[in-house]
Amino acid sequence: MRHIISVLLENEPGALSRVVGLFSQRNFNIETLTVAPTDDGTLSRLTVTTLGSDRVVEQITKQLNKLIDVVKVVDLTEGDHIERELMMIKLKASSSSARDEITRTAEIFRGQVIDATPNTFTVQLVGSSDKLDAFINALNGVTLMEVVRSGVSGIARGEKVLSL
């Protein structure tokens, strides 16, 4: 099953490599990984999506907790949560039919064209990973030139927070 694990990490040199190293060392899978400092400059928030049985995910959270630089760990998929991923996608848009198709599909998915040249459109899209996949599949007959995705960020619904 797919899990979204959120980690509060000391914003120290080498902290990220400990987390990434742990995954490869213990043969855990990483689907996506995002990391950035939080409002508190001493802390980073890291989100990792992983595939694994409950047993494996339990080990992942326990092993993450053991890392000295890790302050808190939560498996967001255990409760109600929101996940978002940002995608920028560059598409071949040299014909008017392609330009129409891209604009129409982007509208349906609430994406925006953020850059355009005579031959290309770059679309920005935010949503769950499934929605981003669906957008790519929906582009009928359009040539994909480049896809860049941020990886998943997640947050719990309601009053539950991951903080110190």
Next chain:
Amino acid sequence: MELLSGAEMVIRALRDEGVKHIYGYPGGALLHVYDAIFQQDEVEHVLVRHEQAATHMADAYARATGKAGVALVTSGPGATNAVTGIATAYMDSIPMVVITGQVMSFLIGEDAFQETDMVGISRPVVKHSFSVQRPEDIPTIIKKAFHIAQTGRPGPVVVDIPKDMTTPTERYEYEYPKNVKMRSYNPVSRGHSGQIKKAVELLLGAKRPVIYTGGGIIMGNAHEELTELARSLNYPVTNTLMGLGGYPGTDRQFVGMLGMHGSYEANMAMHHADVVLAIGARFDDRVTNGVDKFCPTAKIIHVDIDPASISKTVTADIPIVGPARDIIKEMIQLVKGAKNQPDAEANKLWWQQIEEWRARHGGRYTINEDGLMKPQQVIEMLSKVTGGDAFVCSDVGQHQMFAAQYYKFNKPNRWINSGGLGTMGFGLPAAMGVKMNFPDADVACVTGEGSIQMNIQELSTCKQYDLPVKVICLNNQSLGMVRQWQDMNYESRHSQSYMKSLPDFCKLVESYGHVGMKVDKFADLEGAMTEAFAMKDRLVFMDIAVDPFEHVYPMQVPRGAMRDMWLSKTERT
């Protein structure tokens, strides 16, 4: 407040932490630190001949005392040579602080002379590591390093110090912190009372219980409590390789080591148990054998300081996270106050069954009529000559298993071996580390002609620091454990397991200024060994010829259940 250079702060902080010895080897990146060592006499530096030995000495000190040992090695090759020792300590949860020199901070990443990314290389085998970025942080970092190494589930910590952090001319205010608080590191300090209560209820209702304990009893200083609990219940106790000495080895309730080379009775008892109380053990693959067939009828109570050890390989029915000692104490109180006491009739039947098993194999082996010694005989003699009271520091291989099986450890911290990593070359430096700190105790290094040659250069360190350890070399002229597996699984194709061109060990040790003894007849063994241990101020190397064809038994059948064992070359359960 005093002004000290970074180099002086390193040594002063170690002194303030109560460190008496540091084991190390100098080099370019550490020259400032070595100069600071020269100018004081409170912390003694022990110069080894290879950095791996420094880490093993520090490690063995920790195994014998429970306190973190300290190794000091230079950057580059010094640091990489230390990695095996760090990994050895990591796998066995041994507290250790390893200080590594590093090239100057402005050279890092430029492939400078003797540069290596030590924090990176050691990352998978440390509990934590620090890289010093500012000299004034050195006291706090060293305090944190000891705190992390020695609390919770212990482990090695690396402190990497670039040379320019130790410049003698740059001085900073020095104060060694009394306490250290880290928001991201708070080991569990007590077990969950509700879980402990449930565990005791399950224990008291057991008909075929086994108490299975590991290194956590030794490092958690819980041997007295374990003994009290086991005796109050009259339940059988088995120890892992790392847990030997956690329960008295000569006690009636002790059924021996369990696992791959565990005793017949311990493995049979585990297989048939209805309740297993595991404390400070981690259900390692060398213990469980085929994990899907492990203890098919048992409910499992698992006590461990590390939550990640619980339900990692075997699911615990009652998990309890916390320090072994306090949890066992609480269990003792609950057992005392309980209305239901163990079923006496069931207990009697269980012991009858265990005694039957014990009688069936009981660690027997056949003695050669032609006089070629069996390695088991040598270990039994060692046990006899030292009164079962020596520190036994083992290398890795058949001799290690024979020592674990046939030396009866009645005290904790006396059996010093590389259990998890299985590091050949560990034994001699380990014995040195122990001898240095327990100069009046008998310290034996049980080794083979293979293992000893992996760190034999340390005979020189023994001479320099006057470390009269006794090396008991079971010489079977082959890598015995490899050979055993080749016999059992590869139709005796002895690929690279035969040691040709062995040195004359007696002459070799004599050239280092020690005493060599060659023994090839059992009739001479007792006299020679007694004489060796009577030479209190000399290192004696006993080169003992043993049967090269002997195997370690019992041996579990790979991927089978606990009860599936070879009991001899021809007999299987």
